Amino acid sequence: MSQTTDHNSKAWDKKVEAGVRYTTTVSPETIKEARKGNWTIGxxxxxxxxxEWFPASLEGCKVLCLASGGGQQGPVLAAAGADVTVFDLSAKQLEQDEQVAERENLSLKTVQGDMTELSAFADESFDMIVHPVANVFIEDVRPVWxxxxxxxxxxGVLISGFMNPVLYLFDDEKEEQGVLDVAHTIPYSSLDEEEVIEGQALEFGHTLEDQLRGQTAAGFAIVDMYEDDFGGTRIIDQHIKTMMATKAVKIRL
Structure with missing residues (x-):
């Protein structure tokens, strides 16, 4: 495990303890509705x-929730009928999925590891991969694809969320004051900052070429996409969408 990986693993464990948004498990009501076929994930x-990015039925569909711990996507897809494996760097994030599975009598597997190295799984093991915004926490995104x-x-289908790198151009502290000040270049690495803060995840702003052409170079055809933001909670949301999601289909190795 690299120093960055180890640091971010511990940082996300702390985020679980703090109860931040992306570590909060889905409710029993959400699971109840998913069992009826009424479900969505982000x-x-x-x-x-x-x-429509998913098959009409998830029954028997083998899904890898990649870097997707936290008791959110995995339990919903399992309740909808999928055969789910949740893979994540953070042991405590995986515990969130395990707790929901136990609470709701769901069958899902959890595996701890680095999203850039999936040696725990054989070739052609899954029908679908769900990969929420997470590659922002690794230095090199190409191995993920x-x-x-x-x-x-x-x-097989890969559904991925990731950051538009424009987000990392600006100084965070000044944005909190309502000012967009260009302070960085892309690709961005928080390792270039003056200090690494314990408990604060290291982030990396990858180029769009690495995010998009990285997928096609790995053997995917990108068949759909959409943009998103932080729900209007940041100043930059008024000017541009800073997240996107793609649906890609594996067409070759």
């Missing part, structure tokens, strides 16, 4: 993934 901050292609079956 891979960005605000919008929900279109239902190549490993996703390896473990997906032919014509």
């Amino acid at each position: 891979v960005t901050a605000d919008r929900q993934v279109p239902r 190549s490993e996703a292609a390896r473990v997906l079956k032919e014509r």
Whole structure:
């Protein structure tokens, strides 16, 4: 495990303890509705993934929730009938999924590891991968796409959320004061800042070429996409969408 990976694993454990948004488990009501076929999930901050991105029925569909711990996407998809494996760097995030599974009598598996290295899984193990905004926490995104292609079956679907790198151009502290001040270049690395703060995740702003062409180079065809933001909670939301999601289909290795 690299120093960055180890740092971010511990940071996300602390986020669970603090109860931040992306560590909060889904409610019993949400699971009840999912069992009836009434469900949605998100891979960005605000919008929900279109239902037409999924098969009509998830029964028997083998789904990898990649870097997706927290008791959110995985339990909903399991309640909807999918055979779910949740893979995440944070042990405490995975515990959130396990707690929901126990509470709701759901069957799902959890595996701890780095999203860039999926050796725990054989080639062509899954029908679908759901990958919410998470590659912002790794230095090199390209291995995520190549490993996703390896473990997906032919014509398997990859649903990914990620950041538009424009977000990382601006000084965070000044944005909190209502000022958009260009202070960084892309690609961005928080390792370039003056200090690494314990408990605060390290973030990386990847180029759109690495995010999009990285998928096509790994053997995916991007067939749909949408944009999203933080729900209007940030100044930059008034000017541009800073998140996006893609649906991609594996067409070759």
